Amino acid sequence: MNALSHPRTDLTDATGTVALEAVLKRAVAAVRTAGEHLRARYDVAARPGDLEEIVRAIHANDDAIQAIVEQPLLDARPGSRWAADELAGGLLPEGEWWVVDTAEGNINHIHGMGEWAVTATLVCDNVPVLTVVHLPLTGDTYTALRGRGALLNGTPLRSSAKTELRAALVGTGQAKPGEEEAALRRMGATVTAMLLNALVVRVSVPATMQLVHVASGGMDAFWQFSDVRSGLLPGALLVSEAGGTVTDTRGEPWTLASADFLASAPGLHAQVVDVLTDHA
Structure with a gap:
């Protein structure tokens, strides 16, 4: 659900x-x-x-x-x-x-x-x-x-209408200090993959400050290997209500039980999922 x-x-x-x-x-x-x-x-x-x-x-x-x-x-x-x-x-x-x-x-x-x-x-x-x-x-x-x-x-607000990942501005970032090494290496691998597939990649904090841009269409996707509620819930609702797509990084429905997070323009979602699942 x-x-x-x-x-x-x-x-x-x-x-x-x-x-x-x-x-x-x-x-x-x-x-x-x-x-x-x-x-x-x-x-x-x-x-x-x-x-x-x-x-x-x-x-x-x-x-x-x-x-x-x-x-x-x-x-x-x-x-x-x-x-x-x-x-x-x-x-x-x-x-x-x-x-x-x-x-x-x-x-x-x-x-x-x-x-x-x-x-x-x-x-x-x-x-x-x-x-x-x-x-x-x-x-x-x-x-x-x-x-x-x-x-x-x-x-x-309205999310981006882009349909080509090679034209997309995407982003990610740490959820908190002291995350496990495996999660950080996974993040690094997907940043590299996105650098090869998207137009520009932002790596910054906090999550909400990137997600408001996804909701407004200024950015095209944001992913994070984390389940920190306070950093994801505001942007999840904003993006969803702005017509964007919110799932986990494998494309499954996102809930508070999910281990990770993806918000994107609907026309790019499948492409972003492909990159993240191939390189995570």
């Missing part, structure tokens, strides 16, 4: 949709407020000197922003729960959960670089039903509501 295609029935009827629209509005407000606080903590001259300082800065950002955004999101959907571990993967227990990245691209933020965001996704019985991605430096806000499309600042 494709987790992006089968939300709970009571969330797809008229009453459920109206209720989720109200939740989305409150989630946007909460995430934007959190984003402004994260922006206030941003310093283009920041240069952490060692691993201890990096880890301390990352935790400081996460703690500060969670304190601002957690309760407003829980209040927006009574009965929902908070998925505490941002780096966790796999299925969640049944029910409604907020999967939030308080500083998506935290490593960029603490080094004075610009690719970072605040994200929040509401997951119902392991199905993402709404998401918000806010980029404080630009003021841009990406949103998606299950079955209602994906938007950038209120304007509908």
Whole structure:
């Protein structure tokens, strides 16, 4: 079953949709407020000197922003729960959960670089039903509501119409530090394969900052050998609602139980799967 295609029935009827629209509005407000606080903590001259300082800065950002955004999101959907571990993967227990990245691209933020965001996704019985991605430096806000499309600042998004991989801009990246050597070697092998088959390959973090481009058609595909929920759920829903294709790297339906991830323009999907499965 494709987790992006089968939300709970009571969330797809008229009453459920109206209720989720109200939740989305409150989630946007909460995430934007959190984003402004994260922006206030941003310093283009920041240069952490060692691993201890990096880890301390990352935790400081996460703690500060969670304190601002957690309760407003829980209040927006009574009965929902908070998925505490941002780096966790796999299925969640049944029910409604907020999967939030308080500083998506935290490593960029603490080094004075610009690719970072605040994200929040509401997951119902392991199905993402709404998401918000806010980029404080630009003021841009990406949103998606299950079955209602994906938007950038209120304007509908549409995935790429490309059909030739040799004309495609594709990307991947690490999901987190300290990944297993096998996963890193697999990533390296597929980067090489894509360099030989696609037009240009980007390797960068975080995942969400590439996936918003796949949703908007600026990029054509993104893959990752990971199951980190917080980095994949926002982009998965945005891409799906923008008309893109979301699966695992073998072309099977993607769910939170999947070991890896692929989002692409529909006209390129089969070609990307072929390259990834041949060289992984």
